[in-house]
Amino acid sequence: MTKQAIETKLKPLGNRVLVKRLEPDDEVKGGIILPDSAKKKQETATVIAIGTGKRDKKGELIPFPVKVGEKILMEKYSGQEVVLDDEEFVILRADDIIAIVE
Numbered sequence: 001m002t003k004q005a006i007e008t009k010l011k012p013l014g015n016r017v018l019v020k021r022l023e024p025d026d027e028v029k030g031g032i033i034l035p036d037s038a039k040k041k042q043e044t045a046t047v048i049a050i051g052t053g054k055r056d057k058k059g060e061l062i063p064f065p066v067k068v069g070e071k072i073l074m075e076k077y078s079g080q081e082v083v084l085d086d087e088e089f090v091i092l093r094a095d096d097i098i099a100i101v102e
Helices: 003-009
Strands: 016-021 044-050 071-074 080-084 087-093 097-101
Touching: none
Parallel strands: none
Antiparallel strands: 016 044, 016 087, 044 071, 071 097, 080 087
16 A cells, blocks of 8 residues: 555544554574564654644744654553554654664
8 A cells, every 4th residue: 555545544533643664674693583573663764644633822833853663762651552454553652763773
């Protein structure tokens, strides 16, 4: 499914961001292949869509700290997991984004 198709089906509101977790590597440095049960959830994700934004006390729109397509580092247990067309996504608040990965 393309990013544009997802955006039309699921558009985050307010200061929320729709992300897709990056898949963990199947192999570790020593060449050992990990089963799915041993893999931990990744805290890195790609931004798929951003919400409508949050307003400050003066009513001005606060710009988002990220753009669509950027790779981010997010809080470990943040957000709401969502399954759409057999793909897993996370909707989280922009405040739960720790950093942009370059």
